[in-house]
Amino acid sequence: MLKIKELTIENPILLAPIAGYTDSPFRKICMTEKCGLSVTELISAEGIVRKNRKTLEMLKFTEEERPISIQIFGKDPYVMADAAQIVENYKPDLIDINLGCPARKVCNSGSGAALSRDPARIESIASEIVKKCTIPVTAKIRTGWDDGNKNYMDVVKALENSGISMIAVHGRTRAQMYSGRADWSIIEDIKKHSSVPVIGNGDITSHEMAFEKINETGVDGVMIGRGAMGNPWIFSGKTPGIEEIIEMISLHIDLMTAEYGEYGIRLMRKHIASYIHGFRNSAKIRQEIMHHDSKRGIMESLKELA
Template identity: 35%
Template sequence: MSFVFPLQAARSAVCLAPLAGITDRPFRDLVGRFGADLVVSEMVASQEMVQAKPGVRERAELGADQARTSVQLAGRDTGWIAEAARMIEGQGARVIDINMGCPAKKVVGGLSGSALMREPDHALRLVEAVVGAVSVPVTLKMRLGWDDHSRNAPDLARRAEDAGIALVTVHGRTRCQFYKGRADWAAIAAVKRAVTIPVIANGDITGPATAREALRLSGADGVMIGRGAQGRPWLLAQVLADLAGTAPPVVPQGAALTAMVRRHHGEMLEFYGADLGLRVARKHLGWYMDGAATAPELRGRILRATDAGEIARMLPEALETPPRQIEEAAA
């Protein structure tokens, strides 16, 4: 099945990358409310998904049946990943993504994620297993290669297209680079030349200017934004507007920012439960306070707080009061 982005003919696509522990359902929903062509779930281990190990089904409340949502699977066993794909499709998934880009040691140590780029024949067997198991579009996320001596992304992408992959996303680094240095957007151009399916450029895209440069150097059909959206769920909508030549979204400030953060915080508590939700929410609150230049003492109190009501009461001061005024008031 071919994969068509909304408005693809009019402009390049803008997608939210899968980030472990970050792009959960509450955050994806928030980004989606501002605007995005596609949001991708956190990576789900195929075998654990099928066996329903603790925590996985909670994490895999993936919004699979939501429009513009892709569910990302990882694994190296063709049987498990095919069965997980069938399960996800049965839950209403519109798109299924295969992870061959994660550089994390615990993933690579299990010979999954970007480790599969060292085994292109086995990687293709996984692709064939998933494509053969479902009727929805299947996409693939990869890196440039394992290291600078084996940049095999163009060849793997070409073979993946032949096996039925509908779209490929390429992070412009090798696995051995992890997130060091700068993403090589120009190197993604070789992947674009190797295939006829859409190619998405990923890595170091932090706003409209970097999105345009990534598209220029790669020739890609769209961009995928990950870490740049931390604390800025409106970022994808800003990039969308810039590429479409339309008015940018209103970035919430003051009371509007407080209201947005309170809603996001409440949705995390509802999704995870109070205890786990408070812990998971801290990193998001930290990123919001980074953007608001919250005074260190107040930031610390909020991140140490264990009562949701107390956190909600402190947020206006943290997000709406300039740091200098806070410091003067405390003097």
């Protein structure tokens, strides 16, 4: 059990934000397997305050997705705080600040991982948000900008000073992007020296490994991103048979079409590829599914799964 201020999280295995993946249907899927906390993808604070229609759409969620965190990114403390106030009207359980996105587009504008180079700015962003919000505010960080600049302790202290309630750490630098291995010794170091709950993140591929990391490093919980793609059972520890996998895909398709209409079928292809990855004939089925525009066709192809 994990406590973030007044919020109690039963399962310490949480969903990590993944742009283009952790939408409302995927969050519901993860919650069917008792994921501890669901989360949106990164959402632009600028877009929120400008009331951009598409951006505001991304803030929507349903009760089954709780507890849920909404993640925002930006660099201006006042814009971020105004955005957080708008976000709070949607009544999420947490608001998370993105301090780890390595994408050039995000970093060049001074947001995401670029902020790690300016802990003073991080402190003012987080302080302004904490001041304006009544729900707990959290942050997700990397270990630093690059090998020569692993200033994570400065960032952690800046966040603690601002009154943040939890810190999630992806054990890579910005320069590493998603390559190499997450450095869990840094995550352990942060946990040892931090006064707020610390969530470890990076390269967890199974339920057992999640608890190994918690036991080895003492972190309060873990976040799983890529390991949850096509494998929501990573949160519950169940080992699904082929039938359960097909049932989950069927439910996922229904949720996708309810959310996006027919386009949901196309968006579902990448998810199905993940669900069936590793099966003997997955390559052939994946090919077939590329040509289906209906749930019926997809389900027919999945009958061949072996």
